[in-house]
Amino acid sequence: MKKNKNTDPMEKLSQFAFTMSIIGICTIGICPAFAAMGIAVPVVMKKKKVQISPQSQSRNKKALIGGVIALFLFVVDLVLVLLFKDKF
Secondary structure (H helix, E strand, O other): OOOOOOOOHHHHHHHHHHHHHHHHHHOOOOOHHHHHHHHHHHHHHHHOOOOOOHHHHHHHHHHHHHHHHHHHHHHHHHHHHHHHOOOO
């Protein structure tokens, strides 16, 4: 039995942004590209006034928050590297 998947590109982009922001948090901010994608997709959708479902709006909000957290973790990583680079 085949599942009926949503083929709307905006829904897929919303899911992509959410996934990227979660990966950014899970990797403790090592790669800021995950954070950038988690932030960029919801911002562009909002700027272009894209009509999406309430579920995708919620997912975009979570992706934006997750992206900001991942970007903050990247800055923390850089600060820690600069503080401890001579000690190891």
